[in-house]
Amino acid sequence: MNPCPLIYRSHAPRGNAVQDAPRPVQPIATLFLCVLLSACSVLPSRPAPPAVHDFGPAAAANAAAVNVDAPSWLRDERLRYRLLYNDPTQVRFYARDHWLAPPPALLGQRLNVAVDGDRYRLKVTLTDFEQMFDAPDQARVVLNLRVHAETVAGKPVAERLFQYTQPCSSADARGAVEAYAALVRLATDSLRTWLLEMP
Secondary structure, eight states: OOOOOOOOOOOOOGGGOOOOOOOOOOHHHHHHHHHHHHHHHHSOOOOOOOEEEOSSOOOOOOTTSEEEEOOGGGSSSEEEEEETTSOTTOEEEEEEEEESSOHHHHHHHHHHHHSOTTTEEEEEEEEEEEEEEEETTEEEEEEEEEEEEEETTOOEEEEEEEEEEEEOSSSSHHHHHHHHHHHHHHHHHHHHHHHHTOO
16 A cells, blocks of 8 residues: 655745735725815915004093093994095995994093093094095095083083094005094194193
């Protein structure tokens, strides 16, 4: 009886072992990744916060010497303008620029600096406070005040209308704010001089 033949199995040397080739990325996954990256690149960036303005640093004010009032349409924080050369009856507002507080409050803070609260009280009505464009590249601001002066006891002393206008250094919101700040300084000096001339 012949013995069963031996069966030998050959083994490749370890150094020559064949490694599995990397599998290609699935086409659907690749397409999805490209779409995701494209969407991220076209998303709008977050808009910058609105610019908030006042009339600049202020000195210490006298308490309760000046009371400033205004019509309802001037008692908000919006910065308004008007195009006199194109639809002058329409009032417009800057979208990215606002006042820190309503103009009567900002103005009252400044005018209180000019008034001697031991002698006089002022009742001020802000009647005009607006930027006007005479041309696309030419603008000015207008500030009008009606002022009633009275003694501390409430006795009327004098009444006066103050009217101011100032060209804007640039035909935009920044130019308007700079011009308003200049007019407020002028109004403060005018009120101080007017009160000093009273008996």
